[in-house]
Amino acid sequence: MDFLLEPFRYEFFSRAVVVGMMAGLLCGVMGVYITTRRMSYIAHGLSHAILGGAVLSYVLGLNFYIGSGIWGFGAALLIQYLTSRKIYSDAAIGIVTTASFALGVAVISTYRKFSQNFEAALFGNVLGIGPTDLWIVTGVTVALLGLIFVFYRPLLFWCFDREVAQVHGVPVFAMDTLFALMLAALLVATLQVLGVTLIISAVVIPASISRLLSDRFGYMMVISGTVGAAIAFVGIYLSYYFDIASGASVVLLSTLVFGIVLSWTRFQRRKKRYISPFHPERPL
């Protein structure tokens, strides 16, 4: 038993597990909106764009969360603007996010002193999370889950059928902005756990697992959030014993779980399709 509880003797590890689980929960819940709206590429691109904001905040001496959050929100709005000006959405994402990422890389190459921070931003450093980060991630988790609770109906309608939602009085432009803000807050808050390169897996994989298990949006959010938190817990825990990067551990574990659920649901579907040779309604 002592062997199993050993990592929790370290305060930094306990903090990492709590923050990782909150990030997993949040990414899982938000991931349902992102995948069903076919916005995975935006989330992936924005996580890269935020690097530019993070580096600039560091250079200008601004708070990381505020600087990166405003930068990410601005990038999301710029993508929306370009999409409304005849630019295809994937092209708009490509333009805005790579430009922002390149800006980050350019500044880093000029100020060579923070190469370690750059690696942490790329691949995450959940074990380097301090008490302030813990409070910020908790605050963002509570705020975003609260917003999802309050705006569940208009967000669902907006997500399913934006045009008809507008006819029924849903303020769709406000929803676009709110969701861009929520997405930026999600990515900034969880960036330190998985880093810009791996964060998309925490958004997409639990949501895809929940899609395999449910046909109802509300249930999907519950499943996806639970799966995201559970995978984060087990992934970070295993990373301690196998001595691998915690971000990579979480991603590999979630991919494994996805593979198992995919196989299981396929098997279940085939089992349901099978008609016994002794079935009275079996065609001759």
Add this chain to the structure above:
Amino acid sequence: MKPILEVKNLACGYQTQPIFTQVDLALYPGQLSGLVGPSGSGKSTLIRAILGLVDPWAGEIWFRGKRLRPGAPPPKVGYVPQVETVDWSFPVTAEEVVMMGRYQQQKLWPWPSRRDRAIARELLSRVGIEHVAHQPIGELSGGQQQRVFLARALVGEPELVLLDEPTSSSDLHVQHELLHLLADLNQQGLTILLSTHDLNSVATHLPWVMCFNHGLICQGQPIDVFTSHTLERTFGGEMVVFHQADRILIASGLTSLRHQLKRNLPPELHQPRSKSL
């Protein structure tokens, strides 16, 4: 009687391309009308302009005697979009889709109430598909999906319902059932406007039709409106109209029909037969 909806001198377009100009039309309470025209004639744009989804270039839209702001949907209106625009893999059940239409009736509690569920169930029962309430929307048949969207349009207790090509991808039986359902709803006092390019199975069954092709060409009862002349102006090709008792049958013109037949024949039948010795 005052019209429920008035469109005055309306012009719409995309980018720099006008779709229609100077459109004037009026819908009266309890009217069941069809907007008839070929694909690409601007029917959907007109409906979207009425709903505030497209900003008009010029003109005014009035609902119940009040002028609507450009881009603002009329209050108390239901909308059934073209089924081609719907994401059928989206994870929602028929009941959830119908409850979306109760958004404007939402009270302080942000989630659907028992009353919302009961009303959604009642609507599904009214359109004859209560038994599929808990099924995912993507697993329903085309006719059932169309009814779910009709139920969503009705659940907000609208005075006017607009349907964009509701029968475009359904078979004759489903079209027939939907038209009966719309006629029943209309009997109960609902004003309905639907767009269609299908003349025989839909338009001839409607009590009032408006021929539309980049502008309103004419309107009236089908028996008066559907003449070779007006249909040729609307559809841009030769049209033949047959009247039998109270029924109307419309076919594309004989010349074009002959051309079409010839085009569809296999190549060997076009060739003169070779003489065998």
